[in-house]
Amino acid sequence: MLLSLKLTQPFIIYNFNFALGSRYVSKTATKTVSEFEYDAPSMKTAVPGPKSQELLRQLGEIQNVGAIHFFCNYEESRGNYLVDVDGNRMLDVYTQISSIPIGYNHPALMKVMTNPNNVSAFVNRPALGILPPENFPDKLIESVLSIAPSGMTRVQTMACGSCSNENAFKTMFIWYRNKERGYANPSEQEVGTCMINQSPGCPDLSILSFMGAFHGRTLGCLATTHSKVIHKLDIPSFDWPIAPFPKLQYPLEEFVRENAQEEARCLEEVEDLIVKWRQKGKPVAGIVIEPIQAEGGDNHASPDFFIKLRNIARKHGCAFHVDEVQTGGGTTGKFWAHEHWGLDDPADVVSFSKKLLTGGYYHRDELQPDKPYRIFNTWMGDPSKNLFLSEVLNVIRRENLLEEVTRSGKTLLQGLYALQTQYPHILSRARGQGTFCAIDACNDATRDSIMIKARNKGLFMGSCGEKTIRFRPTLVFKEYHVHQLLNILNDVLAEHK
Amino acid sequence: MLLSLKLTQPFIIYNFNFALGSRYVSKTATKTVSEFEYDAPSMKTAVPGPKSQELLRQLGEIQNVGAIHFFCNYEESRGNYLVDVDGNRMLDVYTQISSIPIGYNHPALMKVMTNPNNVSAFVNRPALGILPPENFPDKLIESVLSIAPSGMTRVQTMACGSCSNENAFKTMFIWYRNKERGYANPSEQEVGTCMINQSPGCPDLSILSFMGAFHGRTLGCLATTHSKVIHKLDIPSFDWPIAPFPKLQYPLEEFVRENAQEEARCLEEVEDLIVKWRQKGKPVAGIVIEPIQAEGGDNHASPDFFIKLRNIARKHGCAFHVDEVQTGGGTTGKFWAHEHWGLDDPADVVSFSKKLLTGGYYHRDELQPDKPYRIFNTWMGDPSKNLFLSEVLNVIRRENLLEEVTRSGKTLLQGLYALQTQYPHILSRARGQGTFCAIDACNDATRDSIMIKARNKGLFMGSCGEKTIRFRPTLVFKEYHVHQLLNILNDVLAEHK
Numbered sequence: 001m002l003l004s005l006k007l008t009q010p011f012i013i014y015n016f017n018f019a020l021g022s023r024y025v026s027k028t029a030t031k032t033v034s035e036f037e038y039d040a041p042s043m044k045t046a047v048p049g050p051k052s053q054e055l056l057r058q059l060g061e062i063q064n065v066g067a068i069h070f071f072c073n074y075e076e077s078r079g080n081y082l083v084d085v086d087g088n089r090m091l092d093v094y095t096q097i098s099s100i101p102i103g104y105n106h107p108a109l110m111k112v113m114t115n116p117n118n119v120s121a122f123v124n125r126p127a128l129g130i131l132p133p134e135n136f137p138d139k140l141i142e143s144v145l146s147i148a149p150s151g152m153t154r155v156q157t158m159a160c161g162s163c164s165n166e167n168a169f170k171t172m173f174i175w176y177r178n179k180e181r182g183y184a185n186p187s188e189q190e191v192g193t194c195m196i197n198q199s200p201g202c203p204d205l206s207i208l209s210f211m212g213a214f215h216g217r218t219l220g221c222l223a224t225t226h227s228k229v230i231h232k233l234d235i236p237s238f239d240w241p242i243a244p245f246p247k248l249q250y251p252l253e254e255f256v257r258e259n260a261q262e263e264a265r266c267l268e269e270v271e272d273l274i275v276k277w278r279q280k281g282k283p284v285a286g287i288v289i290e291p292i293q294a295e296g297g298d299n300h301a302s303p304d305f306f307i308k309l310r311n312i313a314r315k316h317g318c319a320f321h322v323d324e325v326q327t328g329g330g331t332t333g334k335f336w337a338h339e340h341w342g343l344d345d346p347a348d349v350v351s352f353s354k355k356l357l358t359g360g361y362y363h364r365d366e367l368q369p370d371k372p373y374r375i376f377n378t379w380m381g382d383p384s385k386n387l388f389l390s391e392v393l394n395v396i397r398r399e400n401l402l403e404e405v406t407r408s409g410k411t412l413l414q415g416l417y418a419l420q421t422q423y424p425h426i427l428s429r430a431r432g433q434g435t436f437c438a439i440d441a442c443n444d445a446t447r448d449s450i451m452i453k454a455r456n457k458g459l460f461m462g463s464c465g466e467k468t469i470r471f472r473p474t475l476v477f478k479e480y481h482v483h484q485l486l487n488i489l490n491d492v493l494a495e496h497k
Numbered sequence: 498m499l500l501s502l503k504l505t506q507p508f509i510i511y512n513f514n515f516a517l518g519s520r521y522v523s524k525t526a527t528k529t530v531s532e533f534e535y536d537a538p539s540m541k542t543a544v545p546g547p548k549s550q551e552l553l554r555q556l557g558e559i560q561n562v563g564a565i566h567f568f569c570n571y572e573e574s575r576g577n578y579l580v581d582v583d584g585n586r587m588l589d590v591y592t593q594i595s596s597i598p599i600g601y602n603h604p605a606l607m608k609v610m611t612n613p614n615n616v617s618a619f620v621n622r623p624a625l626g627i628l629p630p631e632n633f634p635d636k637l638i639e640s641v642l643s644i645a646p647s648g649m650t651r652v653q654t655m656a657c658g659s660c661s662n663e664n665a666f667k668t669m670f671i672w673y674r675n676k677e678r679g680y681a682n683p684s685e686q687e688v689g690t691c692m693i694n695q696s697p698g699c700p701d702l703s704i705l706s707f708m709g710a711f712h713g714r715t716l717g718c719l720a721t722t723h724s725k726v727i728h729k730l731d732i733p734s735f736d737w738p739i740a741p742f743p744k745l746q747y748p749l750e751e752f753v754r755e756n757a758q759e760e761a762r763c764l765e766e767v768e769d770l771i772v773k774w775r776q777k778g779k780p781v782a783g784i785v786i787e788p789i790q791a792e793g794g795d796n797h798a799s800p801d802f803f804i805k806l807r808n809i810a811r812k813h814g815c816a817f818h819v820d821e822v823q824t825g826g827g828t829t830g831k832f833w834a835h836e837h838w839g840l841d842d843p844a845d846v847v848s849f850s851k852k853l854l855t856g857g858y859y860h861r862d863e864l865q866p867d868k869p870y871r872i873f874n875t876w877m878g879d880p881s882k883n884l885f886l887s888e889v890l891n892v893i894r895r896e897n898l899l900e901e902v903t904r905s906g907k908t909l910l911q912g913l914y915a916l917q918t919q920y921p922h923i924l925s926r927a928r929g930q931g932t933f934c935a936i937d938a939c940n941d942a943t944r945d946s947i948m949i950k951a952r953n954k955g956l957f958m959g960s961c962g963e964k965t966i967r968f969r970p971t972l973v974f975k976e977y978h979v980h981q982l983l984n985i986l987n988d989v990l991a992e993h994k
Contacts, residue, residue: 051631058634062642062651066869067626074621074630085631096624097875109620113610122619123606123885124571125854127593131569134548134582137555145559154559159656162874166659166715170732177731186730194729195708197720202734211692217874218663220716223694230870232691233683234674235667237699238733354875357622372563373727377659377714378594378851388620 036107037079040484041458042089049086069460077104080474080481082460090455091484094462098294098326098472099354101392102401106476108391121384128157128380136383143389144352147335148362151345157360157381161325161353162216165288167375168349168361169220172286172319173205174374175367179317183370205285206238206277208270208318210245212296212465215288215323224288227296227465241273241284245293246301250431251417263305267312274316286319286349287312291337294326297465298438300431303341310346319367321349329355330396330475333406333434340433355475357392358385401475409434411479412471415486423493426450437471438464450492459488533604534576537981538955539586546583566957574601577971577978579957587952588981591959595791595823595969596851598889599898603973605888618881625654625877626870633880640886641849644832645859648842654857654878658822658850659713662785664872665846665858666717669783669816670702671871672864676814680867702782703735703774705767705815707742709793709962712785712820721785724793724962738770738781742790743798747928748914760802764809771813783816783846784809788834791823794962795935797928800838807843816864818846826852827893827972830903830931837930852972854889855882898972906931908976909968912983920990923947934968935961947989956985 048056048070055071076083080103082092092100102108112118126133133139144155156171158164181187186194186201194201209215209224216222217231223238225231246263249255274284289309293299313320327337329352338346348367353359358381369375396402409432416430416439429440441447447467454461464470473481545553545567552568573580577600579589589597599605609615623630630636641652653668655661678684683691683698691698706712706721713719714728720735722728743760746752771781784806790796810817824834826849835843845864850856855878866872893899906929913927913936926937938944944964951958961967970978 055629055631055634059629059637062634062637063653064866064869064872067873068629069627071631071633072623072628074617074623077621082628096622096628099622099624099875104621105617106620110616113616113619119607119610120571120602122610122881123603124574124601125593125596126569126571127596129564130566131579131593132552132556132565133571134552134568136568137552137559140556140559156560160660160874160876162660162663163657163715169716170714173733174731186726190730191726194726194731195723196739197729197734197736201726201730202732205731205733217667218660218715218717219666219720223716226692228870229683229688229691229698230868231873232694233687233698233871234671234691234702235699236670236702236735237694239694242693369561371727372561373725374730375561376564376728377657378596379657384619 036105037103038081038089041081041091041488043456043458044087047084047086047088047090047455049084049088051085055085069455074104079103079106080477088458090458090460091481091488092460093471093473093477093485094460095472095474097354097462098331099357100474101329101355101357102395103474103476106395108395109388112387112391118384118387121387125379125382125384127378128383129376133383139383139386139390143386143393144356144358144360146393149336149338149347149350152350152362152364154365154368155360155362156375157358157386159379159382160359161351162218162221163377164325164351164353164359164361165216165224165323166218166220168321168351168363169207169286169288171349171361171363171367171369171375172207172321173203174369175319176205176283176285176317177203178370204282206240206282208241208243208273208277208284208287210243210289210293212245212293212299213288213290214293214295215290216325227293239282241277243270243273245296245299246305248300250300250429252300252302252431259302260304263301267305267308270309271312271316274312274318284316284318286321288321288323290323291327291340292332292433292436294470295464297468298431298436298470299465300433306338306341306346307343310343319348320346321351322347323351325351325353327436328352330402330405331355331434331436331472333402333409335402337433337436357389358382396475399476404478405434405475408473408477408479408482409437411482412437412485415482419486419489419493423496426493426496432471435471435473435477438468441467441469443467446496450489450496453492453495454488457488457491459485533602534600535578535586538578538588538985540953540955541584544581544583544585544587544952546581546585548582552582566952571601576600576603577974585955587955587957588978588985589957590968590970590974590982591957592969592971594851594959595828597971598826598852598854599892600971600973603892605892606885609884609888615881615884618884622876622879622881624875625880626873630880636880636883636887640883640890641853641855641857643890646833646835646844646847649847649859649861651862651865652857652859653872654855654883655850656876656879657856658848659715659718660874661822661848661850661856661858662712662721662820663715663717665818665848665860666704666783666785668846668858668860668864668866668872669704669818670700671866672816673702673780673782673814674700675867701779703737703779705738705740705770705774705781705784707740707786707790709742709790709796710785710787711790711792712787713822724790736779738774740767740770742793742796743802745797747797747926749797749799749928756799757801760798764802764805767806768809768813771809771815781813781815783818785818785820787820788824788837789829789930789933791967792961794965795928795933795967796962797930803835803838803843804840807840816845817843818848819844820848822848822850824933825849827899827902828852828931828933828969830899830906832899834930834933854886855879893972896973901975902931902972905970905974905976905979906934908979909934909982912979916983916986916990920993923990923993929968932968932970932974935965938964938966940964943993947986947993950989950992951985954985954988956982
């Protein structure tokens with residue numbers, strides 16, 4: 001069990017520490033009493049170390065290894081600390097691209113593996129759409145359905161985030177066409193043309209997405225992804241509408257009027273695009289949006305923006321799809337980021353993956369496909385992942401982790417504000433919700449340099465957008481971990497030329 | 498260990514049994530000595546039984562359950578026998594849509610779960626593209642790379658078949674555009690347009706596929722899938738060329754001349770389409786094909802057809818992608834179905850999933866993406882699946898399962914020939930390679946009726962195409978299992994009105 005620490009004046013403590021300079025493990029960080037975690041980072045080599053470099057060479061014979069940071073010793077990793085093959089132990093606030101919910105080798109997850117009742121779910125992966133296991137309804141109810149967003153009782157599991165969004169899009173297309181044809185059977189022409197990829201059987205429908213969005217990299221998802229050139233270049237796409245995502249000024253509470261204007265501009269553009277694409281003969285069947293654009297640079301918008309967007313979708317008969325693949329799972333302090341908007345009934349579809357360990361999407365009753373095999377594939381998820389998710393949810397509830405996230409997140413954001421005040425020539429635009437925080441560097445080279453230096457001091461962070469550092473810690477990331485993070489970052493910045 | 502039986506005259510034995518009528522467990526089927534398997538089917542209720550029906554009602558509150566056959570007791574299932582929640586034990590020759598390689602609860606796979614060295618791979622799912630585990634190169638070498646098709650040393654794992662094909666397509670598009678631009682950096686115009694889904698950054702490239710093909714159901718894959726209306730209706734698609742797949746007459750050896758003509762016709766059409774789409778400004782970057790069209794109705798073509806197709810691809814500068822998602826893993830008697838073609842170097846890309854437990858694709862060196870993050874997603878596969886695959890491969894080698902498959906497959910096909918001779922008004926077009934066999938019913942209603950009656954007698958089969966029964970048994974499907982299958986089928990046919 002992790003001890004919940006209540007440091008009430010972290011802000012002052014940081015400022016004091018910053019003045020002290022180069023220690024990169026804060027003495028103020030109270031030790032954890034966790035049975036399974038380490039106290040602090042511990043570095044033995046620069047990263048990647050010699051063993052990682054040798055393994056990189058080996059794997060390079062098999063795959064492009066340009067994206068690999070280092071090789072890991074997952075057996076030795078614990079909680080928030082990722083251990084590499086050279087024995088370096090880093091505080092991990094990137095967590096496998098935001099997909100480790102309660103830390104490495106959590107005892108609750110280890111137990112799943114030793115429970116003999118669970119073996120079959122791992123060894124005999126079923127085709128869930130045709131031959132589900134006896135406990136499948138119960139396991140859905142105790143895992144994904146127990147955290148269903150308000151108003152949603154239907155869920156379809158999938159293997160990953162991209163498959164979840166692809167099938168969510170298909171669900172919206174099917175729903176939209178069924179509405180259009182008055183729920184009648186498809187015409188002979190539709191039946192005939194769909195087999196050869198032609199309209200009206202394969203209709204010219206579109207999904208409206210936002211500049212800077214990331215919804216995955218399979219061809220359907222990729223047509224709604226607009227975050228980086230490297231994702232999109234050379235891949236055929238669909239002519240679907242792309243609206244501007246608000247470019248807000250931070251801290252949000254200091255720029256309320258300016259930000260509201262910017263959001264109004266974007267919403268106006270959304271409506272214009274819906275009309276324009278309808279006129280082009282490619283009506284918008286659905287709008288897809290992240291509550292916080294993650295890969296695209298941690299871009300926030302206000303609850304008011306999302307509420308108005310939801311109303312625009314309803315007004316024009318488009319489904320409203322909230323992509324919570326990165327924001328879901330508790331990291332913003334609520335289980336779903338869109339719960340911060342204050343709407344009971346905000347979406348038609350909500351997709352998830354990453355921290356939920358299984359992919360999938362919830363949807364309203366009326367988006368249920370009218371026939372079997374319309375939404376289908378061989379595996380339709382993986383029940384062994386649902387077993388882990390159930391345990392994750394038990395830990396979240398038992399340890400009140402959403403409250404912890406809120407507390408740690410406040411401390412983190414306050415610390416980032418302090419850092420950007422102290423280093424205004426290097427850092428700006430600190431922002432966040434829960435521990436889903438980010439800060440911008442003055443340019444990409446500085447961002448990359450800070451990240452490498454921090455890594456060599458035992459802090460592993462992620463990047464996003466053009467020059468942003470993103471923080472995606474686990475849900476067991478406590479205030480003393482925040483202190484470690486801020487102290488290392490401060491040391492790096494103090495040394496920064 | 499399963500005993501390898503060598504019945505040398507199964508054909509005569511069947512005919513004798515068929516005359517005896519209604520026993521559905523053959524007395525000629527010698528008992529298995531397997532430590533873990535059952536002897537024979539054992540039926541207690543009609544299927545779905547009352548417990549399955551109650552669970553269907555429960556799951557119906559959460560999902561569309563129209564495709565569900567029954568609920569399973571996977572704990573009690575063993576080897577080739579699938580046990581349902583009502584205590585019915587069926588000989589399973591559909592195997593979770595062809596995805597169970599060595600039977601249910603195989604002891605070798607159970608051991609993976611109890612080995613403490615493996616726990617971390619299940620509990621800490623890594624982002625393989627950035628932070629692979631120490632043993633990742635070794636595990637790739639001992640699992641997927643140990644069975645790499647000739648000439649292929651590079652592999653990328655993925656979570657499922659659709660993701661594998663989507664990323665294989667992307668790999669071909671990237672390769673094709675790099676060739677076109679002479680491996681120079683992309684132009685400013687390409688960089689700018691790709692972010693808004695427009696050409697030339699998102700180029701109008703195409704993948705040539707075949708009528709009747711199935712390559713998955715995400716939007717890219719679905720544009721190359723043309724097997725059933727229910728897969729395609731209402732989903733936007735790409736204007737990509739679709740060639741006819743040869744409609745051959747069976748048995749292949751009796752219609753060599755006619756089939757060669759049909760194949761020549763299709764190949765001519767392929768070349769015409771490549772030229773036509775180039776003229777349309779949508780050049781064909783790759784050709785994707787299954788060695789045996791599975792979902793589309795178990796349609797075969799000759800090695801000569803594939804060799805010529807491969808040459809056409811080379812001639813026109815298109816990549817050649819062999820989709821072995823269903824045919825791979827040993828079920829045709831060779832590990833890869835395309836090895837039957839007798840070419841050393843048949844493909845640029847070979848994709849897999851299902852029986853390999855992990856998805857992925859092999860590719861030639863020159864299709865390696867030139868930069869990191871071009872082919873990328875959060876998980877990039879799942880190392881825990883590679884652990885199971887290694888054990889599956891050990892069992893295949895230790896027990897010479899590919900030879901077993903060849904032997905069982907011959908017995909099965911001979912038996913199907915005997916049945917269609919005996920019931921020519923009901924059955925026709927028996928065909929197969931290894932145990933990857935199929936037979937057609939006179940129409941879909943008859944096919945469906947045969948399948949339901951067989952299920953109630955303890956034989957669970959799959960369907961494909963319009964009126965085809967497909968056989969997709971495990972690799973531990975022995976000759977005595979074939980006898981059980983044929984006897985049940987014979988009993989059903991004898992009773993058929």
